Amino acid sequence: xxxxxxxxxxxxxxxxxxxxxxxxxxxxxxxxxxxxxxxxxxxxxxxxxxxxxxxxxxxxxxxxxxxxxxxxxxxxxxxxxxxxxxxxxxxxxxxxxxxxxxxxxxxxxxxxxxxxxxxxxxxxxxxxxxxxxxxxxxxxxxxxxxxxxxxxxxxxxxxxxxxxxxxxxxxxxxxxxxxxxxxxxxxxxxxxxxxxxxxxxxxxxxxxxxxxxxxxxxxxxxxxxxxxxxxxxxxxxxxxxxxxxxxxxxxxxxxxxxxxxxxxxxxxxxxxxxxxxxxxxxxxxxxxxxxxxxxxxxxxxxxxxxxxxxxxxxxxxxxxxxxxxxxxxxxxxxxxxxxxxxxxxxxxxxxxxxxxxxxxxxxxxxxxxxxxxxxxxxxxxxxxxxxxxxxxxxxxxxxxxxxxxxxxxxxxxxxxxxxxxxxxxxxxxxxxxxxxxxxxxxxxxxxxxxxxxxxxxxxxxxxxxxxxxxxxxxxxxxxxxxxxxxxxxxxxxxxxxxxxxxxxxxxxxxxxxxxxxxxxxxxxxxxxxxxxxxxxxxxxxxxxxxxxxxxxxxxxxxxxxxxxxxxxxxxxxxxxxxxxxxxxxxxxxxxxxxxxxxxxxxxxxxxxxxxxxxxxxxxxxxxxxxxxxxxxxxxxxxxxxxxxxxxxxxxxxxxxxxxxxxxxxxxxxxxxxxxxxxxxxxxxxxxxxxxxxxxxxxxxxxxxxxxxx
Numbered sequence: 001x002x003x004x005x006x007x008x009x010x011x012x013x014x015x016x017x018x019x020x021x022x023x024x025x026x027x028x029x030x031x032x033x034x035x036x037x038x039x040x041x042x043x044x045x046x047x048x049x050x051x052x053x054x055x056x057x058x059x060x061x062x063x064x065x066x067x068x069x070x071x072x073x074x075x076x077x078x079x080x081x082x083x084x085x086x087x088x089x090x091x092x093x094x095x096x097x098x099x100x101x102x103x104x105x106x107x108x109x110x111x112x113x114x115x116x117x118x119x120x121x122x123x124x125x126x127x128x129x130x131x132x133x134x135x136x137x138x139x140x141x142x143x144x145x146x147x148x149x150x151x152x153x154x155x156x157x158x159x160x161x162x163x164x165x166x167x168x169x170x171x172x173x174x175x176x177x178x179x180x181x182x183x184x185x186x187x188x189x190x191x192x193x194x195x196x197x198x199x200x201x202x203x204x205x206x207x208x209x210x211x212x213x214x215x216x217x218x219x220x221x222x223x224x225x226x227x228x229x230x231x232x233x234x235x236x237x238x239x240x241x242x243x244x245x246x247x248x249x250x251x252x253x254x255x256x257x258x259x260x261x262x263x264x265x266x267x268x269x270x271x272x273x274x275x276x277x278x279x280x281x282x283x284x285x286x287x288x289x290x291x292x293x294x295x296x297x298x299x300x301x302x303x304x305x306x307x308x309x310x311x312x313x314x315x316x317x318x319x320x321x322x323x324x325x326x327x328x329x330x331x332x333x334x335x336x337x338x339x340x341x342x343x344x345x346x347x348x349x350x351x352x353x354x355x356x357x358x359x360x361x362x363x364x365x366x367x368x369x370x371x372x373x374x375x376x377x378x379x380x381x382x383x384x385x386x387x388x389x390x391x392x393x394x395x396x397x398x399x400x401x402x403x404x405x406x407x408x409x410x411x412x413x414x415x416x417x418x419x420x421x422x423x424x425x426x427x428x429x430x431x432x433x434x435x436x437x438x439x440x441x442x443x444x445x446x447x448x449x450x451x452x453x454x455x456x457x458x459x460x461x462x463x464x465x466x467x468x469x470x471x472x473x474x475x476x477x478x479x480x481x482x483x484x485x486x487x488x489x490x491x492x493x494x495x496x497x498x499x500x501x502x503x504x505x506x507x508x509x510x511x512x513x514x515x516x517x518x519x520x521x522x523x524x525x526x527x528x529x530x531x532x533x534x535x536x537x538x539x540x541x542x543x544x545x546x547x548x549x550x551x552x553x554x555x556x557x558x559x560x561x562x563x564x565x566x567x568x569x570x571x572x573x574x575x576x577x578x579x580x581x582x583x584x585x586x587x588x589x590x591x592x593x594x595x596x597x598x599x600x601x602x603x604x605x606x607x608x609x610x611x612x613x614x615x616x617x618x619x620x621x622x623x624x625x626x627x628x629x630x631x632x633x634x635x636x637x638x639x640x641x642x643x644x645x646x647x648x649x650x651x652x653x654x655x656x657x658x659x660x661x662x663x664x665x666x667x668x669x670x671x672x673x674x675x676x677x678x679x680x681x682x683x684x685x686x687x688x689x690x691x692x693x694x695x696x697x698x699x700x701x702x703x704x705x706x707x708x709x
Contacts, residue, residue: 002152003150004156008158019180028049028061033064036146038066045102054236059153065125088216108265108454127215131213147160160183252267252268254299254332263293264456265454280415284422284442286420286457292321292418296325306360308365308367309392310412312393316341316370318394334363338367338368340353347367351382355384375405396418396419397424422441458632458636459676460638461680465527467523469648470522477517488507520550521643525551525612529559531641532562538588540607541584541607544593548594552568566591567590567592604632605635606628608628611642612643621664669685
């Protein structure tokens with residue numbers, strides 16, 4: 001067959017069409033050449049239709065790909081200076097880093113190796129484009145629109161233009177595909193002009209003939225890395241491995257329509273391992289890696305088994321979000337929903353909860369409850385328990401508090417816990433109870449580094465902002481520290497970080513009181529305004545995380561006085577929170593928040609964040625960084641500013657292992673080392689050395705802060 005033997009729509013959109021099967025795969029199967037302007041080199045994986053690759057190679061097919069490098073703002077400025085030797089070094093380092101990250105990704109190992117083979121064998125020829133800022137509007141548009149052209153041996157051409165950024169079957173059906181326009185060269189004069197315009201532009205760009213865009217060959221050092229990875233490779237076997245992975249994904253996919261998402265490899269692997277573990281276990285997956293969708297794949301499977309599903313969440317925001325996302329995801333089977341908590345009290349009427357939670361072959365039922373409601377004696381007594389009941393707990397670490405631990409008495413069949421941080425800080429007893437109930441962790445964890453390498457989360461720059469306590473604050477710190485020493489001495493000086501802090505209310509309260517000094521340090525609000533004045537640019541979307549209403553109001557007031565469009569977001573705020581988030585998503589500005597953006601509430605378009613609050617619970621920071629790193633169309637990097645308050649510590653201090661400062665320094669260093677600018681934490685490492693803190697071993701220190709107590 002040739003390209004003109006196929007029938008094409010004038011346009012395709014994900015809401016109504018299967019773009020891969022209706023357009024992309026047939027084109028690649030019948031083409032012998034494919035030119036594409038892509039995003040970054042790693043995103044080239046997402047333009048290869050693996051299901052049709054064998055046919056393309058047998059047609060002696062060749063691809064030409066023009067992509068861009070991941071570079072920092074400083075490197076971008078250096079490139080614009082036009083110093084060639086420096087440019088070559090910047091681009092080589094950027095591409096090598098991208099290549100190594102891509103090949104090290106647990107999510108894309110087989111596709112990455114196969115892409116390496118295609119580049120080394122010359123099936124794919126890659127060049128790197130760097131816009132200088134002087135490019136024409138038409139060049140900017142074509143880069144933004146993701147243009148591609150397929151050719152066959154008979155002279156037929158099919159061009160497309162649109163928002164198709166990730167599009168091969170299986171690994172990225174849920175990618176950023178909105179719509180495309182399609183224009184073959186044989187149907188009418190207008191379509192022929194469009195495809196020829198795209199082809200001519202690509203050729204001119206390939207031959208360095210487009211003003212304002214510099215083109216570079218693929219760095220030889222990066223190609224050597226790819227060559228080493230392809231030694232002895234059998235591409236046919238890798239292709240079969242990719243197809244097997246696709247088939248597993250289809251098994252768990254909660255729908256078959258064009259809008260139905262397909263689980264990624266880390267999600268599929270986790271689900272398969274959970275099933276082998278008797279359908280019990282905990283997913284330790286980074287914030288932003290798709291834990292909710294992974295659980296929905298398991299829930300869909302449970303409903304097909306005629307099980308009743310109980311979803312437990314820690315907050316009313318998550319109650320609403322789970323209700324919304326379940327209804328949007330599970331569209332191919334009729335599901336009845338019962339909400340419990342947050343003023344939803346229907347479950348208390350008569351035998352309603354008991355009847356809803358019984359085993360049923362006729363209806364599919366999902367009960368969504370807040371953990372506070374589910375831990376009540378009334379709820380547990382009314383619930384119909386047994387093997388037919390599947391439990392899913394989001395942010396399952398919250399269930400380990402003494403009050404909520406009553407939930408662990410519920411008898412169920414399948415159990416699935418979700419958390420980026422399943423271990424409870426300073427609470428080994430609660431951690432043991434949770435792990436025992438759910439059946440332990442499902443290996444391997446999916447870490448922040450894994451999520452970034454896999455493209456699940458965006459790359460980021462990290463800017464720790466060191467501030468000191470005032471003299472009055474330092475005095476308060478020292479006074480409480482002396483009291484902590486006294487309590488520890490009475491406990492036997494167990495200051496190694498393994499002590500159960502929750503077992504001594506006095507010690508826990510002292511640590512909390514001391515951490516409040518750091519959270520509310522007087523230098524934090526001036527720091528926030530200083531960072532905004534230096535870094536904020538019109539159109540950006542900033543979140544500033546505060547500790548309390550007083551700090552929030554002060555930041556808002558001073559930011560507005562300084563001319564910024566700043567507005568608040570917190571649980572008890574006046575006005576509608578959803579409207580506030582919608583305004584922020586559309587208009588940007590500075591959103592000043594406390595607490596309620598920590599778990600579950602997503603604003604993926606956020607470009608920058610400043611963390612002022614330094615909680616005694618390290619989970620707070622982990623969740624916040626996950627919020628800012630979520631992917632969004634047009635978002636190349638995230639930028640995170642972090643206020644690190646460093647008190648003066650006495651020379652004879654002997655409880656550093658329990659110090660919130662030690663834990664904070666350690667986590668900041670760990671986070672900074674995975675940033676695009678790892679040198680950002682050199683100063684923090686020096687502080688840790690001065691304090692004799694081993695930042696490799698202390699990162700999990702801290703205190704669990706259960707907001708229901």
